Amino acid sequence: MGGAILFAAGAFGEAQPDPDLAGYSYTSDLCNRTSFTPFENSNYKIKPAGSSSSSSGASGSSAQNPQYSGVQQGAVDSMWCNAELKASDAGSNDYSSTWVYSAATLHKKTDPTAEFADGYRAYESQRSSIAYKVTPVSGIGDEAYLVSRSDDSSGSYVILGVRDGWMTYQITWSSYTSRTTSTKPPTTDQVAGMLKTSAGETLRKLGG
Secondary structure, three states: OHHHHHHHOOOOOOOOOOOOOOOOOOOOOHHHOOOOHHHHOOOEEEOOOOOOOOOOOOOOOOOOOOEEEEEEOOOEEEEEEEEEEEEOOOOOOOOOEEEEEEEEEEEOOOOOHHHHHHHHHHHHHOOOOOOEEEEEOOOOOOEEEEEEEOOEOOEEEEEEEEEEOOEEEEEEEEEEOOOOOOOOOOOHHHHHHHHHHHHHHHHHHOOO
């Protein structure tokens, strides 16, 4: 009886492995570590706080831009950064909106390796009117995947997910193109290039 209780409690189980955080550390302000340079080099800038004409942001409010948050817990440390961008040459009647969402998670108890790829490959199996393409990306972390949908006249949506050890990172581009815009929106390939560059620079700033 006593032996069974000890076994159930894990006394004879294998020791849990130490988390492989690959040198990454927690920050309460992920926006401060996020590289916006690739977007700025592509004619985008962070929209001034209080000037938003879109309600597509995470909170529906532009009181602060970019917005960030973070929390440290027993199993995971989580960090977020959401920023609304604007084309530098956009006119006053241009109601287009572009958001860049990023999130980093330090998994301190469970190795995310086994399920990481499946989470992104699942996009291709979705039964909906929107078709997604999932492409492996090399040169970033231990593994990375790019999720994109076909460009259309109303905007684009591109996700880059990265795993490096027990750290996972995701950065998402979500845009709506107004009919009144005179600015040519970037292609999916151009957005993918911006996300890859930003992710690489951001992860280096996080200490990986």
